[in-house]
């Protein structure tokens with residue numbers, strides 16, 4: 001069997017669909033920071049590896065407990081009713097998330113307890129049995145009970161000297177009783193106690209796929225997601241003496257970018273991990289996969305026949321230039337190339353230049369679809385822009401030509417005028433601009449390679465990202 005047939009695939013492009021992902025997981029610096037408890041929030045573009053990390057943390061590791069929760073099928077509509085109308089708008093979902101995290105932490109600690117012997121363990125056990133019929137409530141069920149049963153044998157916060165027999169998650173007004181906060185504090189206290197009793201100093205809880213169950217992010221969803229981030233922060237600040245509960249939210253950068261609330265900047269600066277890749281780290285990721293499939297002594301070099309592409313470009317650089325420096329793009333490109341090489345020769349061991357050339361067409365279609373998912377929710381009619389690119393024919397073009405053609409092509413329900421369109425296209429790296437003379441050398445500036453640069457609305461020459469060249473049927477500009 002040839003090497004390519006032996007590889008078969010470089011893996012599924014979505015971590016949640018790839019059962020083998022942990023067998024070739026690359027532990028990057030970002031992963032280390034999450035593990036160390038530095039991050040409140042993990043931010044990354046679509047396909048940058050959020051779910052891969054959440055999967056890595058699915059199981060308890062050596063000295064700490066860890067669990068990952070996907071919010072793909074989360075009952076957002078139910079959670080919407082669990083708001084705290086006594087809090088400010090922006091904080092109205094913090095109480096419900098804090099309660100949810102406390103219950104999850106208790107449940108993980110009881111799972112990790114060999115026996116239920118201490119008072120705190122017994123109380124937690126009774127509380128979970130009474131309200132959820134077992135010690136492992138599923139995520140969608142944690143906020144479901146309209147009323148929580150409390151008793152002497154479980155937990156009983158007292159308010160103004162009166163012990164509560166129950167707490168409502170759904171009051172007659174349809175919101176959350178304010179006593180929930182007092183209950184959560186008691187649950188967290190018990191969690192810290194159990195943690196030190198059984199010798200677990202760290203409990204990581206990861207919340208991934210926050211955007212998956214939502215077709216669009218409206219204001220209420222925004223508040224619920226911000227509420228989770230604020231709840232993560234509030235719980236982390238409550239560290240017990242020996243035990244820390246560290247909840248982490250995973251979110252798409254483009255969604256986070258549109259949120260507005262007062263502590264956002266502080267959180268971005270001090271408690272966010274950005275998933276960023278470069279050519280070398282992406283090569284390391286691919287080499288992990290090659291090693292896992294072919295054996296430890298194999299690497300990308302063994303799959304490349306060594307011929308350089310046009311402009312003496314190594315194949316790897318040619319591939320990378322067509323991505324947004326995201327793992328998903330690289331894996332997709334290589335899978336396309338693999339299918340083509342195997343079609344050419346069932347016994348293929350290495351890629352030739354044609355394999356890479358021909359992979360560009362199906363890859364380009366993938367990239368367009370990925371952008372549909374990413375850009376679509378922000379700008380439904382973004383494909384108007386692609387039509388304009390096609391009309392302009394070459395991959396680079398004067399800005400004014402775009403503006404002119406765009407006005408004619410712009411469909412009725414398209415909310416963006418030409419300048420706005422260019423700005424958002426730049427934000428998602430669909431286009432870049434030619435840097436003006438005297439501004440740090442000439443060259444093409446794209447958001448994903450030059451995040452600090454920002455959009456320059458005075459730029460006069462623009463370029464479509466090379467990954468879209470085939471989809472939009474573009475040509476290189478004529479060399480003068």
Ligand SMILES: Nc1ncnc2c1ncn2[C@@H]1O[C@H](COP(=O)(O)OP(=O)(O)OP(=O)(O)O)[C@@H](O)[C@H]1O
Nearest residue numbers: 012013014015025026046047048049050051052327
């Ligand atoms: N650290 C890593 N080690 C190995 N593979 C990785 C790593 N990070 C990402 N990948 C791979 O890259 C691809 C994209 O990653 P993933 O599905 O986690 O992206 P995502 O950020 O969750 O995207 P989305 O926003 O669409 O959910 C997957 O095939 C995944 O296995």
Ligand SMILES: [Mg+2]
Nearest residue numbers: 050051052209
């Ligand atoms: Mg994901």
